[in-house]
Amino acid sequence: MSFSTNTLYYGDCLDWMEQWDDQSVDLIYLDPPFNSKSQYNILFGNRSGGVDAQYRAFNDTWAWDEGAADRLARIDNAVAHPAHKAISGFHTMLGKCGMLGYLTYMAERLVHMRRLLKPTGSIYLHCDPTASHYLKVVMDAIFGSLHFRNEIIWSYRRWPSKSSYYQTMHDVILFYVVGSGHTFNVDYEPASDSYLKRFKGKTQVLDPETRTRKITVDKPTKGLARRDVWELSIIAGSSKERLGYPTQKPLALLDRIIAASSNPGDIVLDPFCGCGTAIESAHNLGRKFVGIDISAFAVDLIRNKRLDLGIPVKGIPADLYSAKLLAKDSPFNFESWAVTRLPGFAPNTKQVGDGGVDGKGKIAVKPDNFQSRLALAQAKGGKFNLSSLRDFLHVTKRDNAAFGCYISLNDVRSEAAAREVAEFGKFQIGATEYSRMNLWSIENYFDNRYPPMPPMLDPYNGKKIRDKLANHR
Numbered sequence: 446m447s448f449s450t451n452t453l454y455y456g457d458c459l460d461w462m463e464q465w466d467d468q469s470v471d472l473i474y475l476d477p478p479f480n481s482k483s484q485y486n487i488l489f490g491n492r493s494g495g496v497d498a499q500y501r502a503f504n505d506t507w508a509w510d511e512g513a514a515d516r517l518a519r520i521d522n523a524v525a526h527p528a529h530k531a532i533s534g535f536h537t538m539l540g541k542c543g544m545l546g547y548l549t550y551m552a553e554r555l556v557h558m559r560r561l562l563k564p565t566g567s568i569y570l571h572c573d574p575t576a577s578h579y580l581k582v583v584m585d586a587i588f589g590s591l592h593f594r595n596e597i598i599w600s601y602r603r604w605p606s607k608s609s610y611y612q613t614m615h616d617v618i619l620f621y622v623v624g625s626g627h628t629f630n631v632d633y634e635p636a637s638d639s640y641l642k643r644f645k646g647k648t649q650v651l652d653p654e655t656r657t658r659k660i661t662v663d664k665p666t667k668g669l670a671r672r673d674v675w676e677l678s679i680i681a682g683s684s685k686e687r688l689g690y691p692t693q694k695p696l697a698l699l700d701r702i703i704a705a706s707s708n709p710g711d712i713v714l715d716p717f718c719g720c721g722t723a724i725e726s727a728h729n730l731g732r733k734f735v736g737i738d739i740s741a742f743a744v745d746l747i748r749n750k751r752l753d754l755g756i757p758v759k760g761i762p763a764d765l766y767s768a769k770l771l772a773k774d775s776p777f778n779f780e781s782w783a784v785t786r787l788p789g790f791a792p793n794t795k796q797v798g799d800g801g802v803d804g805k806g807k808i809a810v811k812p813d814n815f816q817s818r819l820a821l822a823q824a825k826g827g828k829f830n831l832s833s834l835r836d837f838l839h840v841t842k843r844d845n846a847a848f849g850c851y852i853s854l855n856d857v858r859s860e861a862a863a864r865e866v867a868e869f870g871k872f873q874i875g876a877t878e879y880s881r882m883n884l885w886s887i888e889n890y891f892d893n894r895y896p897p898m899p900p901m902l903d904p905y906n907g908k909k910i911r912d913k914l915a916n917h918r
């Protein structure tokens with residue numbers, strides 16, 4: 446099956462890439478989940494989970510759990526797997542720990558990236574020094590050590606942290622190609638005066654008369670081919686470029702990679718596209734893009750805040766049946782998708798210890814009879830049950846939220862539930878009264894029926910939402 450270009454895919458990149466045709470992509474940039482700073486102890490211990498990670502998807506990746514054991518068994522038992530020897534070696538060296546879990550996770554995905562790349566293709570793997578040395582061995586195994594081109598150091602300055610050692614202020618980007626005919630548009634740094642003095646206007650060629658000796662002729666120099674250490678600032682807190690996605694990378698970094706290793710019209714894939722830096726860069730530079738992310742929040746940010754192109758998204762449930770499948774296969778993604786169906790709601794980045802709140806939003810104007818403008822949502826993938834509604838009523842009251850919406854995958858009609866919701870009261874904005882708690886089922890969403898909602902702020906730009914259904918097309 447071939448993918449559609451200029452499209453975003455929602456879900457695990459492995460599930461999508463497995464379905465796609467060989468040799469169909471020109472360039473891959475990947476910046477997989479890796480927050481080494483807070484996860485270092487977990488990576489080398491055998492504890493699974495237990496941290497307040499921003500996304501469970503991140504957490505699952507580096508836990509040693511059943512999934513990691515299955516991946517290890519799959520690679521260990523497949524002697525023909527390109528990363529078989531590398532992973533078996535890491536197993537002996539590291540034992541069963543989060544890092545081994547992470548490397549098996551990456552190996553399974555990198556094998557598909559190698560398959561998807563054209564013989565002229567290139568890949569840039571963005572990581573940091575915690576795992577770059579292990580990932581390089583995995584890349585050597587899958588792409589071949591002869592196809593390694595550069596280890597790019599992205600050096601930046603940020604507010605220093607408390608450290609007894611040297612401040613870590615760089616990321617590592619591993620650049621590999623598939624074969625010798627790969628695309629590479631040499632990028633030149635502005636040449637220094639001393640360089641120009643030495644090389645400008647001079648080059649050695651074979652003397653056309655004697656054909657035996659070399660002579661020096663004039664030739665303009667383009668400067669010095671760019672070094673592999675790139676000094677580029679991270680996105681400043683006040684920058685217009687910042688979208689509020691925690692791991693967002695600067696456009697300048699992606700522009701440099703995409704301009705060098707692809708040509709206009711080529712296909713650029715980012716299988717962990719986050720808030721879409723590579724997607725925007727590819728679009729701006731006249732390349733076609735394909736982006737995949739497991740987070741509904743990320744996909745929504747790209748469509749609603751980064752690029753106003755009405756980019757189609759695949760993998761988002763299109764009917765109740767696919768919503769049920771999503772809830773079963775990936776409850777976290779279901780919750781995050783379900784809350785973003787409500788105008789003005791973004792998924793709660795705090796996934797644990799927040800009383801089960803899955804989404805938050807802000808009412809555009811302060812209610813007349815209520816101090817707070819906070820709106821909360823909870824999404825439930827299983828059968829509707831009264832006690833979980835009661836828990837959510839309690840949390841809404843505890844957090845002093847003006848408005849709450851309890852979203853259920855299934856029908857929410859129940860007399861007892863309606864009674865509890867009615868007792869929870871109302872709030873008022875001008876002449877309009879709104880129920881403080883609303884029951885809404887995903888079935889209603891597919892019928893284009895929404896709960897009576899107060900005017901809400903767009904969670905991404907803080908402006909009042911005019912077209913209530915804008916996020917949902």
Ligand SMILES: C[S@@+](CC[C@H](N)C(=O)[O-])C[C@H]1O[C@@H](n2cnc3c(N)ncnc32)[C@H](O)[C@@H]1O
Nearest residue numbers: 457458476692693694717719720722738739740
């Ligand atoms: C480090 S961020 C990428 C940031 C991106 N380069 C940007 O500039 O916004 C990693 C992303 O991978 C996504 N992710 C994690 N596991 C994934 C998976 N299995 N398939 C697809 N995306 C995944 C996360 O949701 C997150 O957005």
